[in-house]
Amino acid sequence: MGRPNEYAGDMRWGWECPRCDADVSVARDPGSETFHWVCPTEDCPSIGFGFASRRRARLALREYREAYQNIYR
Numbered sequence: 001m002g003r004p005n006e007y008a009g010d011m012r013w014g015w016e017c018p019r020c021d022a023d024v025s026v027a028r029d030p031g032s033e034t035f036h037w038v039c040p041t042e043d044c045p046s047i048g049f050g051f052a053s054r055r056r057a058r059l060a061l062r063e064y065r066e067a068y069q070n071i072y073r
């Protein structure tokens with residue numbers, strides 16, 4: 001957290017669930033015009049929503065992963 005580098009346009013870091021490493025997809029909600037990502041694993045609670053752009057969703061997913069790993073340690 002707090003690192004100045006934001007590789008938002010960089011495809012090197014992917015879309016993996018912080019908890020179970022499943023592939024996570026980002027989708028657009030046509031009703032609210034926001035983006036969300038959700039883990040496809042049934043019993044995994046990872047989810048993020050309400051992002052203004054796909055880029056923000058990706059940043060949030062990465063932050064989620066970092067935060068989760070900090071807790072997990």
Ligand SMILES: [Zn+2]
Nearest residue numbers: 017020039044
């Ligand atoms: Zn998951």
